[in-house]
Amino acid sequence: MPADLEADLAIPGATQPKVVPTRELRVLVVAPQPLGEARGTPIAVCNVLEALSELGCAVDLLTYPVGEPVQIPGVRVIRWANPLGIRHVPIGFSLRKLLLDASLIPALWRSLRRQRYSCIHAVEEAAFPAVVLGRRYGVPVIYDMQSSLPEQLVKHRVLRGRRVQSALRACEAWLLRRADAVVSSAGLLHKVSHSAPGTLAREWHFPTSGSAPAVGTVGALRAELGIPAHAPVVVYAGTFEPYQGLSMLVGAVDRVVRAVPDAVFVLVGGDGEPAEALRREVAQRRLDGSFRLLERKPRSEIPAYLAMADLLVSPRSYGDNLPLKVFDYLSAGRPIVATDLPAHRALLDESRALLAEPTTAGLATAIIEVLRSPSRGAELAAAARDYAAANLGWAGFVAKVEAVYDEVTSQPPIAARR
Secondary structure, eight states: OOGGGOOSBOOTTOOOOOOOOOOOOEEEEEEOSOTTSSSHHHHHHHHHHHHHHHTTOEEEEEEOSOSOOBOOTTEEEEEOOOTTOOOOOOSSSOHHHHHHHHTHHHHHHHHHHHOOOSEEEEEGGGHHHHHHHHHHHTOOEEEEESSOHHHHHTTSGGGOSHHHHHHHHHHHHHHHHHSSEEEEETTOHHHHHHHOTTSEEEEEOOOOOOOOOOTTHHHHHHHHHTOOTTSOEEEEESOOOGGGOHHHHHHHHHHHHHHSTTOEEEEEEEOHHHHHHHHHHHHHTTOGGGEEEEEOOOGGGHHHHHHHOSEEEEOOOSOSSOOTHHHHHHHTTSOEEEEOOHHHHTTOOTTTSEEEOSSHHHHHHHHHHHHHOHHHHHHHHHHHHHHHHHHOOHHHHHHHHHHHHHHHHTSOOHHHHO
């Protein structure tokens, strides 16, 4: 492989089976994310990069100048300017993200001037300049819609007003109609079809790691966390952002520990102010003994925490896009409790998860039911594992990526068709 196509990106512990390259494409992936960090969108983008690599594509990755170094064969990393020396980008909307996004446009323009690409794969807000410049240079654009723009910003005080939300929805519809294809997170396909019925649209179902922890790891982890061998463990793995519903989960714990006194809740993935806010809430409710609140862990360590669980929980309180954690939950072979929201029903149903009313009482009732009924939990766990084995394998994901690229690159871009 040419040296100039080696990347500084890698997914820790990635040992996915190789597929035979089927076609040669040069792709520009534009990802306004701190790639390499163990959180939703960066993980999803790295999955796509791995798939493109195995398909034999030459990839230029235009991404933030912050994040962790990793390596993917066939991917050349271009990190755009960082004149303000920003070192960390929080999840969601922020001034730091806006400043880094502003420097994206000239970097994208320079890339398109210097190199001829078969396709632009633009993630989230990067799709706005990508469709404009893609049309100018005659390059088709795939919009990777990890979340809905109006929904993502509705909780910000300045951006939740009716007129602002209406404007954001109009901007999103404009983008959906002008992209050559849209690949959305599970749960968002209906939004794409409604806003842009003529656009080629597909939905991501991401592969699971499927890796089992080494023998003895779970016991050692329990001991490290001070959890007795007999205590039932409820695990959450993900960010601590407000939309994840962790405050609702904390509110449910009083009821749970009254019914199952030894239950311990292990929450993995907290950092920054959201984590500190949750720690304060746990302390105020005097629930410290029932919780283990842990910082973000490398993705390679997460299977051990999932294997330790007697129950996995996803208490998301709002949002239409499926949490990425659910894919790993399904393959973990543990019963799942999730709030009954459209986001979860994009992949979960009553056969492979207990879907709870999205309230503290509803969540508590569902958790108690599973912890008190091992047979019910075993049924749910087996159905979830079987679904993951049949539908969430790596080879199937690579095939879906290939199919999308075949459809997009086999026809002229929208700019040439109109």
